[in-house]
Amino acid sequence: MRILVANPNTTEAVTARLMAAAAAVKAPATELVPMTAPRGVPYIATRADAVIGSAVALEMLAERHRDVDAAIIAAFGDPGLGGARELFDIPVVGMAEAAMLTACMLGRTFAIVTFSGGLVPWYNECLDWNGLRGRCAGIFALQGAFASIADVQEEKEEALVALANRVVAEAGADVVILAGAPLSGLAQSVRDRVPVPLVDGIQAAVKQVEALVALRPAKATEGTFRRPAAKTCTGIPEALRARFERRDG
Structure with missing residues (x-):
């Protein structure tokens, strides 16, 4: 299985630490796919930082979700986790x-x-x-x-x-x-x-998400985490806009 490790902080050195810790516990057949936020803050520490990180996390998942079996939002505090579970069909786990x-x-x-x-x-x-x-x-x-x-x-x-x-x-x-x-x-x-x-946190997330992929849960079609209805958006990256507008399947 392929797992996206999406770091919504902009510090590449933190992504390297995340990947090293995750690699130490992953299953042999699991491939970890690192991604560092292309914009935002060096590390998320406040509510305001987390709002920025949440938006960036959704953009990152929109770009890569079709290439992986699951994703980890790799910041303790889990910015964007609820929204990611609404928008995307793959399991998404937060570190916290x-x-x-x-x-x-x-x-x-x-x-x-x-x-x-x-x-x-x-x-x-x-x-x-x-x-x-x-x-x-x-x-x-x-x-x-x-x-x-x-x-x-x-x-x-x-x-x-x-x-x-x-x-x-x-x-x-x-x-x-x-x-x-x-x-x-x-x-x-x-x-x-x-x-x-x-x-x-990252090691726990890797093992939890490996278990979820193995369980093959269906995407909710009812309840609070069902995918939202199509909504026209402006000014956001194309991959995320397509997801909101339901133009990507």
């Missing part, structure tokens, strides 16, 4: 959604640990969108600046491990999610330094 659902299979409660306090409001809203507030022991973030989004994983590794351990001790989390695309791969490298399971 996959991480949280996987964490629920490993323990009763999970905590989300991330590298920047600016991400917390957006992650809180993502938590509510997935209906998992009751399973979450909290969202915890490092404070202060970092030098580079491409290297934040190495720069903040020790602090993130310390925060994860504190969350386990003080909040009683059964599982910790290391959240944010720039942290992809960190969970595996520090797994022996935290006393509960660690979940990596």
